[in-house]
Amino acid sequence: MKSIGSTLTSQLADATTSESSLKNFLFGLSPVDQVGANARAAMLSTRSIKTTAKAAGIDLAISMIDLTTLEGMDTASKVRTLCAKGRHPDISDRTIPTVAAICVYGDMAKIAKEALAGSNVKVAAVATAFPSGRASLKVKILDTQEAVQNGADEIDMVIDRGAFLSGQYGKVFDEIQQIKIACGDAHLKVILETGELKTYDNVKRASWLSMLAGADFIKTSTGKVQPAATLPVTLVMLQTIRDFEKITNHKIGMKPAGGIRTTKDALKYLVLVKETLSDEWLTPDLFRLGASSLLNDLLMQRKKLQSGHYHSLDYVSMD
Amino acid sequence: MTFEYAPAPESRSIVSINPKNKLFIGGEFIDAKSGEYFQTTNPATEEVLAEISLASAKDVDAAVVAARKAFKSWSKLSGSQRAKYIYRIARIIQERSRELAVLETLDNGKPIRESRDVDVPLVAAHFFHYAGWADKLEYAGVGPNPRPLGVVGQVIPWNFPLLMLAWKIAPALAAGNTVVLKPAETTSLSALLFAEICQQAQLPAGVVNIVTGAGETGKALVNHPDINKVAFTGSTEVGRQIAKAVAGTNKKLTLELGGKAANIVFEDAPLDQTVEGIVDGIFFNQGHVCCAGSRLLVQESIHDDLMSLLYPRLELLRVGDPMDKNTDVGAINSAEQLKKIHELANSGDEQGAVRWTSSCPLPGTGFWFAPTVFTNVSQSHRIATEEIFGPVLSVLTFRTPDEAIDKANNTPYGLSAGIWSDKGSRILEVAAKLRAGVIWANTFNKFDPTSPFGGYKESGYGREGGRQGLEAYLEAGVAHE
Numbered sequence: 030m031k032s033i034g035s036t037l038t039s040q041l042a043d044a045t046t047s048e049s050s051l052k053n054f055l056f057g058l059s060p061v062d063q064v065g066a067n068a069r070a071a072m073l074s075t076r077s078i079k080t081t082a083k084a085a086g087i088d089l090a091i092s093m094i095d096l097t098t099l100e101g102m103d104t105a106s107k108v109r110t111l112c113a114k115g116r117h118p119d120i121s122d123r124t125i126p127t128v129a130a131i132c133v134y135g136d137m138a139k140i141a142k143e144a145l146a147g148s149n150v151k152v153a154a155v156a157t158a159f160p161s162g163r164a165s166l167k168v169k170i171l172d173t174q175e176a177v178q179n180g181a182d183e184i185d186m187v188i189d190r191g192a193f194l195s196g197q198y199g200k201v202f203d204e205i206q207q208i209k210i211a212c213g214d215a216h217l218k219v220i221l222e223t224g225e226l227k228t229y230d231n232v233k234r235a236s237w238l239s240m241l242a243g244a245d246f247i248k249t250s251t252g253k254v255q256p257a258a259t260l261p262v263t264l265v266m267l268q269t270i271r272d273f274e275k276i277t278n279h280k281i282g283m284k285p286a287g288g289i290r291t292t293k294d295a296l297k298y299l300v301l302v303k304e305t306l307s308d309e310w311l312t313p314d315l316f317r318l319g320a321s322s323l324l325n326d327l328l329m330q331r332k333k334l335q336s337g338h339y340h341s342l343d344y345v346s347m348d
Numbered sequence: 349m350t351f352e353y354a355p356a357p358e359s360r361s362i363v364s365i366n367p368k369n370k371l372f373i374g375g376e377f378i379d380a381k382s383g384e385y386f387q388t389t390n391p392a393t394e395e396v397l398a399e400i401s402l403a404s405a406k407d408v409d410a411a412v413v414a415a416r417k418a419f420k421s422w423s424k425l426s427g428s429q430r431a432k433y434i435y436r437i438a439r440i441i442q443e444r445s446r447e448l449a450v451l452e453t454l455d456n457g458k459p460i461r462e463s464r465d466v467d468v469p470l471v472a473a474h475f476f477h478y479a480g481w482a483d484k485l486e487y488a489g490v491g492p493n494p495r496p497l498g499v500v501g502q503v504i505p506w507n508f509p510l511l512m513l514a515w516k517i518a519p520a521l522a523a524g525n526t527v528v529l530k531p532a533e534t535t536s537l538s539a540l541l542f543a544e545i546c547q548q549a550q551l552p553a554g555v556v557n558i559v560t561g562a563g564e565t566g567k568a569l570v571n572h573p574d575i576n577k578v579a580f581t582g583s584t585e586v587g588r589q590i591a592k593a594v595a596g597t598n599k600k601l602t603l604e605l606g607g608k609a610a611n612i613v614f615e616d617a618p619l620d621q622t623v624e625g626i627v628d629g630i631f632f633n634q635g636h637v638c639c640a641g642s643r644l645l646v647q648e649s650i651h652d653d654l655m656s657l658l659y660p661r662l663e664l665l666r667v668g669d670p671m672d673k674n675t676d677v678g679a680i681n682s683a684e685q686l687k688k689i690h691e692l693a694n695s696g697d698e699q700g701a702v703r704w705t706s707s708c709p710l711p712g713t714g715f716w717f718a719p720t721v722f723t724n725v726s727q728s729h730r731i732a733t734e735e736i737f738g739p740v741l742s743v744l745t746f747r748t749p750d751e752a753i754d755k756a757n758n759t760p761y762g763l764s765a766g767i768w769s770d771k772g773s774r775i776l777e778v779a780a781k782l783r784a785g786v787i788w789a790n791t792f793n794k795f796d797p798t799s800p801f802g803g804y805k806e807s808g809y810g811r812e813g814g815r816q817g818l819e820a821y822l823e824a825g826v827a828h829e
Contacts, residue, residue, distance in 0.1 A: 059617070059618060059619040059653075060616070060617075061618055062618035062621040064790070065620075065790060066621060069620075075461060075465065076353065076673075077353070077356035077674055078353065078356075082353050082354040085352075086351060089351060275656075311351050
């Protein structure tokens with residue numbers, strides 16, 4: 030393990046000097062009570078977001094979307110269509126913000142980059158043998174480098190859950206560090222795949238481990254494992270981001286992904302961010318929503334707020 | 349980017365408030381013989397909501413006569429027949445839940461989120477629970493063939509008006525008693541709406557009677573010679589007077605009084621959830637909770653970490669319009685209560701504790717007290733010993749588990765306590781040594797109709813809720829041959 034002490038305070042630098050010090054640090058974190066975390070997330074989801082708050086929340090959510098297609102059946106044409114949608118979510122209304130990024134497999138990054146040229150929409154590519162992460166570090170590094178060469182502005186990597194669950198925290202840490210180096214200037218999002226980590230204590234430890242190793246963002250899920258993003262898991266991750274900032278003064282971003290389909294869901298996540306981290310995190314630079322069908326629901330709710338009635342799905346483009 | 353919640357007020361149009369309210373006696377709304385009225389106000393706006401009849405001793409007597417008459421037939425009904433009515437009441441409460449929640453919030457000042465999500469669902473749950481008991485009284489634990497006591501006089505407080513009514517009326521009715529209930533003078537409206545629900549459920553006349561009024565009305569009820577039992581929830585001071593009044597009579601008595609609960613945080617506690625538990629413990633219902641976690645006992649080794657999480661969390665509490673769905677802390681119930689809170693909080697300053705107050709803005713009208721925390725508190729301070737009954741937390745520290753237990757028990761009260769630790773064995777050991785009727789582990793202020801609730805020492809006697817709650821309304825009968 031290589032210490033990354035230069036960017037961290039001495040307290041945290043000590044935590045990363047060896048495998049055992051890392052383990053001691055992770056096991057010394059305050060535990061998470063599952064019942065209590067669930068209850069807090071449930072309470073926050075009762076916040077009533079209406080009228081002007083809803084309008085602001087919808088536009089904010091649109092601007093935070095990583096519009097995603099991660100299918101074996103993806104084609105260049107499919108990716109281009111998605112990019113067009115991301116640049117102009119609704120061609121009839123230019124006041125709608127663009128999405129934050131288009132999220133694709135690494136081999137599609139080049140197509141996306143071309144299709145998004147001249148816009149502010151970023152290209153995010155999944156890498157490191159997404160979604161399972163079952164490949165050698167060599168392959169993962171290559172996977173990452175190729176995605177970056179193809180034009181990815183952001184890399185969404187997966188951690189090695191097998192290594193994590195068997196207590197090889199140093200291995201997980203090293204991999205993240207190596208991938209961070211392979212990213213170069215690209216931003217690194219680290220996917221914990223919380224649906225496989227199961228406990229909130231694991232989620233908290235994996236969040237800390239990823240942030241210590243150099244993650245710019247931490248992300249819940251690949252979307253390929255159920256459950257994907259949940260409110261309480263996101264809450265626990267936001268709380269670790271808050272704790273990390275308190276010590277390092279460094280703001281890490283958060284990306285829940287998978288299963289966020291409705292405007293109501295998206296607004297609940299914004300509430301969670303607002304009441305756990307503050308409005309400072311309510312920017313695409315620090316919060317993303319990994320989603321595909323969510324965008325159309327946001328567009329429909331946006332129209333409903335403006336016109337007072339729902340439009341048929343026939344009036345939003347199915348991309 | 350800022351993301352501010354727009355006002356999200358619950359509509360008050362769902363409930364219609366009678367400008368002048370009568371008493372509910374013998375199944376009818378009737379004028380008080382006294383001819384006197386008093387006003388009930390919305391503590392968040394000081395708006396007068398309605399006029400309430402002031403029941404005199406004569407009115408109380410009429411109610412007891414009606415209850416005695418009804419007792420003859422109600423107690424003869426089979427358990428399943430009584431259950432039919434109680435289930436019906438529970439269902440109507442669910443159907444009219446929004447109406448009840450809005451009325452409760454208007455009259456009491458508690459946030460609509462709490463009356464909607466906590467009070468009213470628990471009220472329905474209590475009636476459902478005890479409806480189920482009505483035909484199973486043989487298993488209540490008081491022996492074979494248990495019998496009801498007769499007419500029960502019940503006096504309830506203003507902090508959970510409808511919920512305390514449910515705690516009192518549901519078990520009494522299931523056991524076959526009839527009741528005369530006096531709601532608190534500042535919060536009569538939901539009890540009167542409940543009377544309407546009794547009519548809607550076709551509950552036989554006189555089984556439930558509601559007499560409104562203040563202290564004198566309560567005194568007349570407690571001292572009435574023809575009641576068989578008194579059930580009271582309220583201050584220890586009034587509880588003492590009632591115990592004296594009832595002493596020497598053959599009236600049975602249960603008292604649920606004040607508290608000064610210790611909420612004990614050990615160094616291995618799940619800190620983020622503990623912070624939520626502290627908030628639920630003392631800021632739920634503006635701290636107007638007899639079992640509130642008003643004394644926070646924190647292990648010294650994590651004191652600073654915990655407080656650095658707690659203060660920013662308290663800054664997030666949304667204090668204001670109780671009818672707004674996003675309000676966390678509502679209005680103090682009355683000017684009188686607000687005065688008491690100020691007086692005790694000031695004693696904290698005078699005795700050398702350090703006050704922290706949320707910077708939240710407070711509305712211009714109505715009765716308000718911003719969430720407040722005192723640190724550097726000693727066991728000898730008034731804010732560590734006396735019940736404040738408001739949104740004021742006193743923080744004390746300890747070094748070892750034994751010290752925590754000693755400090756927690758060092759109070760005349762013994763209603764509730766909380767333990768925060770990730771270690772199951774510690775929770776069990778500490779819980780066994782605490783002198784409190786209700787002990788929560790890694791949670792606080794959670795209620796359930798199946799769980800008995802009540803106090804040790806000056807927090808009262810008797811239990812409400814669950815099987816144990818039935819014992820207060822039954823006596824052993826003659827064994828079947």
